[in-house]
Amino acid sequence: MSRDDTDAIHGHEYFDPLGANIPPIYLNSMFEQRVEAKKSDRGVDLKYSREENPTVRALERVISKLHISEDSLCFSSGMAAISTLYMWGLKSGDEVLTTIEAYGSTIKLAEELGKLGIRVKKAYPSAEAISSAIGPNTRLILFEAMTNPTLKVIDVRAVVEAGRAKGALVVVDNTFLSPVLYKPIKDGADLVVESTTKYISGHNDQVGGLLAGPSRSILELWEWRRLLGNIMSPFNAYMTYRGLKTIGIRMKRHEENALKVAKYLKERREVVEVLYPGLPDDEHHELASKQFSGYGGVVSFKIKGGRAEVEAFLKALKMIMPSPSLGGTESIITYPVVSASSSINENDRKAVGITENLLRLSVGLEDPDDIIADIERGFKALKS
Numbered sequence: 001m002s003r004d005d006t007d008a009i010h011g012h013e014y015f016d017p018l019g020a021n022i023p024p025i026y027l028n029s030m031f032e033q034r035v036e037a038k039k040s041d042r043g044v045d046l047k048y049s050r051e052e053n054p055t056v057r058a059l060e061r062v063i064s065k066l067h068i069s070e071d072s073l074c075f076s077s078g079m080a081a082i083s084t085l086y087m088w089g090l091k092s093g094d095e096v097l098t099t100i101e102a103y104g105s106t107i108k109l110a111e112e113l114g115k116l117g118i119r120v121k122k123a124y125p126s127a128e129a130i131s132s133a134i135g136p137n138t139r140l141i142l143f144e145a146m147t148n149p150t151l152k153v154i155d156v157r158a159v160v161e162a163g164r165a166k167g168a169l170v171v172v173d174n175t176f177l178s179p180v181l182y183k184p185i186k187d188g189a190d191l192v193v194e195s196t197t198k199y200i201s202g203h204n205d206q207v208g209g210l211l212a213g214p215s216r217s218i219l220e221l222w223e224w225r226r227l228l229g230n231i232m233s234p235f236n237a238y239m240t241y242r243g244l245k246t247i248g249i250r251m252k253r254h255e256e257n258a259l260k261v262a263k264y265l266k267e268r269r270e271v272v273e274v275l276y277p278g279l280p281d282d283e284h285h286e287l288a289s290k291q292f293s294g295y296g297g298v299v300s301f302k303i304k305g306g307r308a309e310v311e312a313f314l315k316a317l318k319m320i321m322p323s324p325s326l327g328g329t330e331s332i333i334t335y336p337v338v339s340a341s342s343s344i345n346e347n348d349r350k351a352v353g354i355t356e357n358l359l360r361l362s363v364g365l366e367d368p369d370d371i372i373a374d375i376e377r378g379f380k381a382l383k384s
Ligand code: PLP
Pocket: 077, 078, 079, 080, 103, 106, 144, 148, 173, 175, 176, 194, 195, 196, 197, 207, 208, 209, 325, 340
């Protein structure tokens, strides 16, 4: 049990005039404004739902508590949060430093900013490589605390120290962990970004994103969200909050299942490598154990062979859906080279180990024996 379990349920601090027990869905597009608009609790106008909305605000209060941040914002997707971050934090002549392994669109969008005079630099995903890549024009450093899809763990405190020394903002993408397993602000990160599509909403039925951090930055980002028009919708906020209430117990079960699956995969002759920081012999186990309070529910693994074997394996699955995304109740398997990592160039993929035989499994909340039975179906389809 932890305080997070209570905050996830009661942290909305919404008090309904009619006594409704949970924050309702405010689907209205506007609020009455005679002369002065009403203010929301963070002091901004509450007049138009593209800017501020009580259902979205209730979710943001829960997220702020879970991330021990002064404030937070919810967006229509994780990429909406990331694009708003770039618009806010970068100007012509600045450099954004990210990693050669990250969610493909995070890297691609940074590269697209070249047309606005913003340079992108990409480092190997390790604290040492990121820190030594920081240059005089590096304004923003964005990296994943646990990388997608090979699950490398990056020492956040070390990057924060290096970033601070050079005056760069350090932003951590915490999507693979959720605030239940890691709160980057504790380690000095300036901001946290997450795709709420994943563990935060947790049921594979929502798309959304968040940014959390100090009030001053969040208020400036709020203005950008207002201008860009990419706030999370009230309905999505309601559904996301509904999912978020159970995040504590979900994360525990995801992890229990993931560990069972990882151990099973380790024993299979069809598997050449298992990547899961929860395994004691994993390269990142020590840092993950120190930095996080759990290892999450994603297990990546490499099977013997290449694309043809992956295709046969995926075709044979009955329960686990081959699809992008992760972090929900249903187990999902992703083939990174054709999906989340498809926009990463071949050299970079090779350098971080995103190979043709790599699969990323988001272990869901089903009975782990059923998950393993389905994986076994996949193995049976491979020629021995
Ligand atoms: N960050 C990470 C680590 C992701 O895995 C993803 C999506 O898979 C995103 C950001 C983007 O989030 P969304 O798909 O909600 O836009």
